Amino acid sequence: MVVLDIGGTKIAVARWVKGALRDRKQIVMPAGEGEWRSAIQSIAEAFPDAGRLGVAVTGSTDGHTIKAINQNVISYWNGYPLAPFLQELWGCPVFLLNDAQAAAWGEFVASGRRPKNLLFITLSTGVGGGLVLNGGLFMGHLGLAGHVGHVSSSVKALDGDSLCGCGRLNCLETVASGAALSRQATHITGANMDAAAVFAGFHAGDPTCLRIISTAALAVAHQIADAHATLGLEEVRIGGSVGLAAGMIETIVAAQKSLPLLFQVPVRRAALQADAGLIGVGHWVDQMETSL
Ligand code: ADP
Numbered sequence: 024m025v026v027l028d029i030g031g032t033k034i035a036v037a038r039w040v041k042g043a044l045r046d047r048k049q050i051v052m053p054a055g056e057g058e059w060r061s062a063i064q065s066i067a068e069a070f071p072d073a074g075r076l077g078v079a080v081t082g083s084t085d086g087h088t089i090k091a092i093n094q095n096v097i098s099y100w101n102g103y104p105l106a107p108f109l110q111e112l113w114g115c116p117v118f119l120l121n122d123a124q125a126a127a128w129g130e131f132v133a134s135g136r137r138p139k140n141l142l143f144i145t146l147s148t149g150v151g152g153g154l155v156l157n158g159g160l161f162m163g164h165l166g167l168a169g170h171v172g173h174v175s176s177s178v179k180a181l182d183g184d185s186l187c188g189c190g191r192l193n194c195l196e197t198v199a200s201g202a203a204l205s206r207q208a209t210h211i212t213g214a215n216m217d218a219a220a221v222f223a224g225f226h227a228g229d230p231t232c233l234r235i236i237s238t239a240a241l242a243v244a245h246q247i248a249d250a251h252a253t254l255g256l257e258e259v260r261i262g263g264s265v266g267l268a269a270g271m272i273e274t275i276v277a278a279q280k281s282l283p284l285l286f287q288v289p290v291r292r293a294a295l296q297a298d299a300g301l302i303g304v305g306h307w308v309d310q311m312e313t314s315l
Pocket residue numbers: 029030031032033034052146147148149200201202217218219222263264265268
């Protein structure tokens with residue numbers, strides 16, 4: 024099998040051989056549709072003879088089409104026929120799964136303990152979420168379940184009310200995504216800063232960067248508490264380049280201390296790190312086939 028992870032910022036690809044990744048490669052996610060189609064075509068040429076294609080993808084998928092919930096990320100994905108496009112290129116069956124749902128499944132399978140109810144959160148270009156409930160991946164109608172990035176946040180961004188690309192106001196994604204960290208820092212300082220620069224400032228003790236990261240962490244801590252109140256979570260795993268950046272998880276755990284003990288769900292770093300989506304979709308396709 025070949026596995027793909029298509030995110031807002033990067034595309035990762037690998038061969039999935041006996042439950043492990045081989046020949047992993049990564050490219051930047053191109054901005055426009057034409058460049059994106061050519062990039063995928065080049066990947067298909069470099070990774071032929073897939074047999075099956077497992078795809079962890081940003082957005083909401085029914086297994087056939089893809090919809091960007093945040094239309095600012097990929098504007099041409101609104102019921103886009105992703106599976107037929109990939110099927111034509113690879114000439115094999117294609118399985119689509121939301122990227123955070125794939126990562127949740129990867130973390131669940133990789134965890135020896137197999138927690139009953141697990142929430143995976145990716146803090147990346149956007150904020151994504153995936154749920155494993157009662158030991159099964161919960162995708163919901165049209166694959167929307169777990170989209171915690173689009174639940175509104177009582178903790179607002181530092182640059183004021185923010186309209187999310189999904190059409191709602193003050194979603195968690197407007198406070199704690201890589202794009203949100205960059206937007207707030209750029210607005211406050213007047214200098215163009217990406218998320219990595221905000222973390223560099225955070226580690227150097229810059230007060231603006233400290234406030235941006237601690238506000239994002241508090242918003243995530245509240246969102247975890249809200250999800251816990253609804254679902255009864257045993258554990259939360261955090262991934263994505265922002266989630267995995269040094270200091271982020273520690274700041275979320277510190278923010279949880281301001282909440283009643285009942286809502287302080289154990290938060291851990293994704294064991295599979297940046298490969299949780301690729302590995303998760305590999306396991307998911309494997310187990311779907313054995314259950315057929
Ligand atoms: P994707 O969203 O494509 O899955 P990532 O998980 O890499 O990709 O998340 C991309 C986001 O993470 C971008 O906003 C980017 O600026 C930010 N980012 C990338 N590297 C770092 C880093 N070292 N520290 C903090 N943020 C980072």
